[in-house]
Amino acid sequence: MSNVFIAFQANEESRPIVDAILADNPQATAVHSPGLVKIDCPQRLVIKRESIEEQIGRSFDLQQLHINLVTLSGNIDEDDDQLTLSWTH
């Protein structure tokens, strides 16, 4: 089974995003390396705006995650409420 992944700069702004991803994707694993957090997940990984908002306690524009986004792999399905990475077409 192939993984999708997404990596963020390791900083205060991406922490709640990473926490939200790990909470929403039980199979996801985070690998911390200097300055970087890479999250691997088999087949499919979803980032939900609502979960990030729960983490930070205020509203969040999903586009803000691009500020700290380093790299990703997988096909992207994105709207205002979620961003999904997967290998399905």
Next chain:
Amino acid sequence: MTTIDLQQREIKPLRNTFDHVARLIGGDKPASRYQEATLGAQPTANFHYRPTWEPQYELFDASRSAIKLADWYVLRDPRQYYYATWTMARSRQQEAVETNYQFVDSRKLLGKLPDDVRAHACQVLMPLRHVAWAGNMNNCFIAAYGYGTALTAAATFHSMDHLGVAQYLTRLGLALDEPGVLEAGKNDWLSDPRWQVLRRHVEDMLVLKDPMEIFVAQNLALDGLLYPLIYGAFIDDHLATRGGTSIALLTGFMPEWHDESARWVDAVTKTAAAESPENKALITGWAKAWGNRAMAALTPVAEIALGSAGQAALAAVRADYNARCKKAGLEA
């Protein structure tokens, strides 16, 4: 020939956060900036002098409130505001307000307001500058005499937010009319009998001594009824349908801020009430008593704002307030 081999080397920090933070978050793990700015910051010991005006208390003394909590740091702010996040959030909102003012100015929308709408808006909104100022003072009191940085830091931000609301109302008054409109609002606040119930209510809150009672009376009860009534029922539903949409644009900060800060108010209320049946009974009593007084104080204001429809609007707002209290775990 020499080659330089560049290798990545990871340096693990010896500890993830401060000991006083680690104690409160269950061990040494990475802590958020909010946690590091808030937890363990309350001075707790080695106070040299007691306040000369109240020698029964220490300088920072949890017993100033009848509410008892084993650990006052449980009153966390779900918005996780510390200075940086709070200023950045408010700065974004300020930019949005500026944009709205530019939009309204460039299209001369205020000049197109019907005269009765302009006068009505000033009549209702200008005295509320003084209510917002009282909100500022009351939250300053919570910040000064409350206990636990989690509560007092957020109260400081909340007090400045109230001041911001007062300033936005002032700016609106100056945009709508001559500066004399502010004076007229003050005169109504001081002598129009329809504002005196609210003024008395506000002044009675200003002399309360228990920071948590002030919190409930001001932030939960009065603001919980006033903001939906004025910025919902009056501006959005009443004025906006009569050609006053530009006023809704220029006061957009207030309902947005009220919804945002209500999450903090609800979280503090809920956590404090959940700690013990005594706390729950106290907070329930305050929410009811101050809620009833705020209702009585807002009754004539609702009539100025909405005429005969005022009472129904106020009753609807009260029903929402009761539901909110219930959700926060207070008894009905």
